[in-house]
Amino acid sequence: MIAVEVIEQMAAIANDPDSETGGVLIGRYVENGAIALVDMASPPPGDSSAGLDWFERGRNGLGELLREQWNQPQRRYYVGEWHFHPIGRADASLQDRRQMAEIAQDPNYRCERPLLVIASPGTLRRRTARVFVTSQQRDLQEFQQDVPAP
Numbered sequence: 738m739i740a741v742e743v744i745e746q747m748a749a750i751a752n753d754p755d756s757e758t759g760g761v762l763i764g765r766y767v768e769n770g771a772i773a774l775v776d777m778a779s780p781p782p783g784d785s786s787a788g789l790d791w792f793e794r795g796r797n798g799l800g801e802l803l804r805e806q807w808n809q810p811q812r813r814y815y816v817g818e819w820h821f822h823p824i825g826r827a828d829a830s831l832q833d834r835r836q837m838a839e840i841a842q843d844p845n846y847r848c849e850r851p852l853l854v855i856a857s858p859g860t861l862r863r864r865t866a867r868v869f870v871t872s873q874q875r876d877l878q879e880f881q882q883d884v885p886a887p
């Protein structure tokens with residue numbers, strides 16, 4: 738489940754119609770890991786690079802941000818990635834799928850089934866986004882959710 742504030746954060750960060758952008762998702766799992774609550778969509782780390790139809794998330798400052806979130810009264814941690822696609826639809830590209838499979842296998846992330854949230858200008862206008870979850874087979878499955886009316 739994605740808090741409305743998270744959509745607002747993505748909309749504020751995704752202000753360039755000519756460039757993809759993105760960052761990490763921070764939140765927590767509840768109900769024995771069955772439900773992921775997303776509390777925050779981070780801005781792109783300073784060493785990220787992007788173009789009209791590609792985005793490579795950097796790492797600068799992420800360790801600090803994650804430590805800070807972990808030490809909140811309500812612990813929060815890395816639960817996945819988000820992207821903004823300025824053109825086309827909010828589909829997961831082959832590149833996106835590869836990246837998520839890599840993260841799922843990377844012990845540093847400690848996240849076996851990371852989420853991928855993709856927003857486009859159209860989804861942001863509707864204050865929504867598409868949500869994918871990395872399956873056990875390390876492929877992306879779209880997750881359907883009811884979006885609360887604004």
Ligand SMILES: [Zn+2]
Pocket residue numbers: 792820822829830833
């Ligand atoms: Zn993408």
